[in-house]
Amino acid sequence: MKFKQFLINEQNLKELTKHYTGALPIACYETTILEHASGYIPLHWHDEIQLIYVLKGEAVFQVNEEKIKLRSGDGLFINSGCLHMAEDLKKTGCVYICLNVLPHLFLPQELYTTYVLPYVQSTNLSYVLIDGSKEWSRAIQQALFVIRKLVQTKEPLFEIEITANLIKVWKQLLVHAFQKRYVYTEEVKNQRIKAMLTWVHMNYSEKITLDDIAASGQISRSECCRYFKRMLDVTPLQYVMKYRIQKSILLLKQEEKSITDVAFEVGFNSTSYFIDQFKKMMGMTPLAYRKGKL
Incomplete structure (x- = not known):
């Protein structure tokens, strides 16, 4: 599925799209930046955590104050509640996979308070660059491909398989990328x-x-x-x-x-x-x- 436009609350910039697949608060789709109604992905935020993997071209993503250049093979973690936008400045035809997930879906409730909530609330953790050359990054990217396929095909027990892959993603981020510090x-x-x-x-x-x-x-x-x-x-x-x-x-x-x-x-x-x-x-x-x- 390709995603070309989404609704944003013009007053507070919150995205209004409801991200659900079956019973899960999750969405996974492809986006071509230049095909968006504005010609770029406008500034917005949402409660979901967003994971991005660039399939083609390159783009500049902005998360809060920071600008991050992503090329084919790179990925990005964008934390819940963070303002972000994206532009294909060189008109490369940038296409990326976008996974939006509410934070509580990454781990069971018993583990959420210890291993998810502190990082979601950490204000110095607005984003993480997922460098495609790193082994742990490739593990995350592989999980995203699996999740995208499951969202599209809805094979038997697909919700359980999606959940299992989300746990894999979160473990890689915990071990290799996150620093818990409240500022x-x-x-x-x-x-x-x-x-x-x-x-x-x-x-x-x-x-x-x-x-x-x-x-x-x-x-x-x-x-x-x-x-x-x-x-x-x-x-x-x-x-x-x-x-x-x-x-x-x-x-x-x-x-x-x-x-x-x-x-x-x-x-x-x-x-x-x-x-x-x-x-x-x-x-x-x-x-x-x-x-x-x-």
């Missing part, structure tokens, strides 16, 4: 950037200042700028501009709305400024984009 400041940073992005998504159609965004995260203007630069490599107001253009793309598909209507609806107070900014970001005018899509 309160990391949790605070994660919650603040989520709060600021949520505020922007709820208020993008109104006038927004840097002071407004900083206040929503309860930090200073300068610290706000540092947060956005570290996490998203843009200034806060550049992010607002980018988000407004993204929202305008959806509205341009509605023929009954004029370009001016769209501009004002997403927070621009000048049609000409909207056209100028849209062209800078998309390489064409809003009208040309509309004609191409319709």
